[in-house]
Structure formats: structure tokens, C-alpha cells
Amino acid sequence: MTADTVTDVFEEHRPVLLGVAYRMLGRVADAEDVVQEAWLRWAGADRTEVREPRAYLVRITTRLAIDRLRQVKARGETYVGPWLPEPYVTDFGDTVPDTAERAVLADSVSLAVLVVLESLSPLERAVFVLREAFGYPYADIAAMLDRGEPAVRQLAGRARKHVEERRPRYQVDPVQRRDLTERFLAAAGEGDLEGLMSLLAPDVRLVGDSGGKTKAPLRVLETADKVGRFMIGVAEKGGIPDLSFRFLELNAGPAILVLSGDKPDSVFQLDVLDGRIQSVYIIRNPDKLRSLAAL
Numbered sequence: 001m002t003a004d005t006v007t008d009v010f011e012e013h014r015p016v017l018l019g020v021a022y023r024m025l026g027r028v029a030d031a032e033d034v035v036q037e038a039w040l041r042w043a044g045a046d047r048t049e050v051r052e053p054r055a056y057l058v059r060i061t062t063r064l065a066i067d068r069l070r071q072v073k074a075r076g077e078t079y080v081g082p083w084l085p086e087p088y089v090t091d092f093g094d095t096v097p098d099t100a101e102r103a104v105l106a107d108s109v110s111l112a113v114l115v116v117l118e119s120l121s122p123l124e125r126a127v128f129v130l131r132e133a134f135g136y137p138y139a140d141i142a143a144m145l146d147r148g149e150p151a152v153r154q155l156a157g158r159a160r161k162h163v164e165e166r167r168p169r170y171q172v173d174p175v176q177r178r179d180l181t182e183r184f185l186a187a188a189g190e191g192d193l194e195g196l197m198s199l200l201a202p203d204v205r206l207v208g209d210s211g212g213k214t215k216a217p218l219r220v221l222e223t224a225d226k227v228g229r230f231m232i233g234v235a236e237k238g239g240i241p242d243l244s245f246r247f248l249e250l251n252a253g254p255a256i257l258v259l260s261g262d263k264p265d266s267v268f269q270l271d272v273l274d275g276r277i278q279s280v281y282i283i284r285n286p287d288k289l290r291s292l293a294a295l
Contacts, residue, residue: 009053010042016054016134017061019109023129024065024122025072026085026114028291034064058134059144062126069122080212082220084281085114086288087250087267089295106172106252108133111281112271114251116166120159127152128159168205170271170278177272178247178254184270184277185245185256188231196231200224201276206231211285227280240265248295257292264289 017038021031038061050056090109107113108129117125126145130136138156142149171177180199187196206227208216221227242261247254255269267289271279283289 006043006047010039010057013054013057017057020058020061020129020134021065022088023108023114023117023133024062024125025069026118027288028086028088030068031065034061034068037064055140055144058130058136062130062144066122066126069125073122080210081216081218082207082209083115083118084207084209084283084288085111085251087255087269087283087292089292090249090252109252110170110172110271111251111269112168112170112279113163116163119166120162123147124155124159124162127155128163131156132160168271168278170273172253173272174249174254176275177270180272180275180277181247181254181256181268181270184231184280185268188235191232191235193228193232196228197224199277200227201273201278204277204280206280206282208282209285209288211287213286214284216282216284231280246295257295264292267292 014035017035018031021034022028025031025034038057041060041064042057047053088109090106117128120128123145127141130141130144131138136144138149138152141147141156142152145152147155184196184199186192187199202224203222204224204227206217206221208218208221210216210218212218217230221230240258240260242259243265244259246257246259248257249255250257250267250269253269255267257264258266258268264286265284267281267283269281270277271281
């Protein structure tokens with residue numbers, strides 16, 4: 001391969017590699033670091049025997065992500081308050097023409113699923129991502145991870161059961177989620193507690209992620225009354241100078257980016273089921289909003 005061809009091949013597969021790394025790590029910056037390291041490995045590798053560049057690159061990226069995840073878990077870092085993944089801008093565009101495949105990719109990158117994936121072991125997470133999100137055959141996953149196929153099937157079954165037992169139910173209809181997001185924002189801004197309560201499921205949960213670096217609930221809030229009153233209280237207090245809002249697609253669903261001037265202040269996203277809001281996610285950790293500053 002010429003130098004240009006080497007670069008072109010890698011860039012062709014970069015979106016898939018970033019998708020794998022982000023689902024493995026839940027952190028955009030870490031995922032980008034892993035993909036950059038994969039590029040360095042690819043650029044310096046003997047590619048004369050590489051028959052399938054995509055499979056080769058996914059294998060490198062997966063192994064690097066496993067190593068990074070193991071390092072994070074080994075450090076045993078204590079996170080202040082609830083943890084949520086770093087928001088990830090998603091736009092499948094024309095790269096995923098099949099509706100069913102698009103739905104699978106959207107589900108695998110949702111905040112709800114990524115929170116559950118944090119509790120898997122690095123190997124379980126790798127197998128789940130490669131199998132459930134990207135549809136790789138067990139034999140291919142076994143080769144990527146240097147594991148026997150029976151062991152990979154066992155890891156996949158254990159991971160799938162764990163995720164299904166723990167992830168909340170929700171609907172991915174973007175039109176309904178956008179509509180409820182707009183109504184949620186309007187009711188909170190107008191101080192309309194009754195209107196806000198009508199949008200919330202009785203057992204709604206509000207999860208705020210500040211990392212201890214700004215204001216957000218340090219515990220998960222539960223029930224419509226607590227969540228509704230919290231949101232009204234936040235709106236009444238204000239405190240964000242030069243406030244503005246933008247709608248954008250994050251983690252395969254509509255979200256609100258709250259800006260203070262031109263600086264990201266927070267991200268709101270909702271999970272919806274049966275026409276009611278089931279979960280409210282608020283990400284305010286400034287470290288997790290840096291990738292949104294350029295949007």
C-alpha cells in the first residue's frame with residue numbers, strides 16, 4: 001500500500017473504530033485516544049498479510065480499549081455522585097441504510113445501556129459490543145480476543161443476561177422524544193408544576209452527573225413529585241448567564257444542550273415509555289462537555 005492508501009483505508013473505517021471504542025469506554029476522549037493508537041499500530045504494521053483491513057483494525061481497537069478499561073478499573077477511581085457516559089454526537093447518515101441495523105446501533109449507544117455496560121467486565125463488554133452492536137459472528141470475536149468460541153459464547157450469554165435484567169425499558173421514537181423534551185423544557189421554564197407532572201411517569205428517575213465539579217444532585221432522584229419540584233426549583237433559581245438552548249442528537253436521541261454564552265453548561269436527555277418520561281439525565285461535569293464546545 002502507498003502512504004495515501006494506508007491513510008484512506010484507515011479513514012474509511014474510522015467511524016466504526018470510534019463506535020467500538022466509545023461503546024467500550026463511554027468516554028469520547030478515551031475513545032479518540034484508542035483510535036489514534038490504533039492508527040499508529042496500523043501505520044507501522046506489516047500489512048502484506050492483512051486480508052480484511054476492517055477486521056484487523058477492529059481487533060486492534062478492541063484490544064486497546066480492553067487494556068484502557070482494565071487500567072481504569074484497576075485504579076479504582078471514586079466518582080463523586082452518579083456516573084453517566086460522556087455525551088456522544090451520533091449521525092449515522094447514509095452509512096447505516098438498514099432500519100433494523102440503525103435501531104440496534106442506536107440502542108447500543110444509549111445512556112441507559114452504557115450505564116449498565118459499566119458493570120460488565122472488560123471482556124464481557126467487548127463481546128457484548130462486538131456481538132450485539134456490530135453483529136460479528138462468535139468465531140470472529142473469538143479470533144479478535146484470542147479466546148475459544150465456547151468461552152466467547154459463554155461471555156456473550158452472561159453479558160446479555162446482565163444487560164437485559166438491568167437496563168430500563170424505553171422507546172426510541174425520536175419524534176415522541178423530541179415532543180416530550182420540548183414540552184418538558186417549556187413546563188419547567190414556565191414554573192408549571194402541574195404541567196410538568198403530567199409528563200412524568202410516577203416512578204421517573206433523575207440522574208445528574210457533575211463529577212463533584214459543579215451543581216447537580218449527588219443522589220438519584222425518584223418519583224414524579226421529587227423530580228418535578230427539583231426541575232421547577234432549578235428554573236426558578238436560574239443562575240446561568242446568557243442562557244440559551246440547542247437541540248441536537250446525542251447518543252442516538254434528541255437532547256438539549258444548555259449554553260452559557262457560547263460555552264456548554266449542561267446536557268439534558270429523556271427516556272420515554274408509553275407517552276411518559278421515565279428517566280431524566282443531566283450531564284454537567286465540564287470535562288464531559290468539552291467535545292460539544294465546537295458544535
